Amino acid sequence: MSAENAVIRMENIYKSYGKHDVLKGVTLAVNKGDIYGLIGKNGAGKTTIFKILLGLSEKNGGMLSIAGSSNDRELAANRRKIGFFVGHSFFSYLSAKENLRYYATVKGIPGREQKKEIERVLEIVNLQGVKKPVKTYSLGMKQRLGIANAILGNPEILILDEPTNGLDPQGIADVRHLVRRLNEEFGMTVIVSSHILGELEHTAHRFGIVNEGIVVREITEDDLKEKNRAVEISVDDLEKAKELLAAGGVKVLREVEEKATLEDFYFSLIGGEGE
């Protein structure tokens, strides 16, 4: 990875709350056009990394750059390229549309384009036609609205902190597809966090594994492929295949019977699709 290519760079970021060191030298780089998965268990520091990136929390040391700039004024300006969903930020007495209208105005989307843009993002997250105030929404609906708000105005960089929290299986699959689509269609750079490994495995191109306040390792898709020593093949006649393999001097290390997953069952019963 070359430094010029990185739209977001963190070098040796420290953060402590009182005596509690939460980030102990986080270094990571997110390239333009990447889907970067931030993985770590509860309390590892994922949300804190996002808060520092977004300027909501002051770092105690280290360097942060967004789109090549690292001074405060330019950082604020470059944050305009970011859309994010880290926590709920809605006025409970307003409806989904009114909330989006508020943020569309703040983001500087011209008045005449707002209506269309709001319809577009609501449709993407499947919330069209909901007119009630946000305080009456279920957790999943709020989550969807949060994602809609993040992609409002098609930002260059999208930050999602555990976006699938509280979503049903269809919702989780939708988010996964959405992230890939935004990345492929619009070239959006995406940083998405999760503590569920499987969730990011097929979505992200690069992964940062966070543990106890440091990025222990950055992994690329290629690393995963390299690690793949075993190859899975499907055959129609297992006994014959085993015989042939044995004759050719190939050792069978492991035999796996393919079972339907819970996800397969779920989707076959209620319709819709997962992976």
Add this chain to the structure above:
Amino acid sequence: MRKLIRADLRRVCRKPSMWILMAIMIIVQFFDVLTITDEPMEQVLTSARNRFGLTFMLIITIFIAISVLSNDRNSNSWAYDIGIGIGRRKLIWAKAIVFVILMVIFYAVLVPERLFFYAVTSLPLSGRQLSLLVVYAGLQVIRGVSVLIIDMLVDILTDSTALAILANVAQVVFITLGTRMAALFYNVNIGDYTPDGLVENAYNNIAAGRFPWQLIVVLLIYVGAVFAVAAAVFRNKELQL
């Protein structure tokens, strides 16, 4: 910053409570005028000033504090705005300007309404008396903003909107009434140092044709310096999301 101000004004003006409160104050003023018997005109003007400076001041500033500080805190919208690139300084400037505009909106409805009622009931008030009443109401905008800026500082310092609202009530009711009573009964003029007392004295100066230097003190200290402190505290503040 202009975008944020526009978004905030639209959001607040969509709250039904804003127009309900406005309607209540309009009705109260209607009865104010209706119940004037043959008291001297000076008395009529004093009660008009008390409406603008005390009752309405309380209702309006609390409404604005709730609409801007409390609703914003509950919605985490400050954090969101900063995350999408609104600078922290710009953000709190925008909020202060929203305070000013909302104060002006309220008084811009209530003052003409009162003048209109005075006109139709043909009270013998001189043009000078009426224009001084308008000046008085205008000064209340400055005082209301000073109250709200102090609310904002309390909100930022304590992370509690409940305390900010409490500070609002304390400023408008307890301090105002307390200092006025102290002046009346004990001849202690603490009021000379509070925004209320300073604005009151500035008004007296204007009425007497003197320069209202007290306004400079209010603007420099209670609006300017408090705002500067709030901005400084807010600069590195941790925001929750």
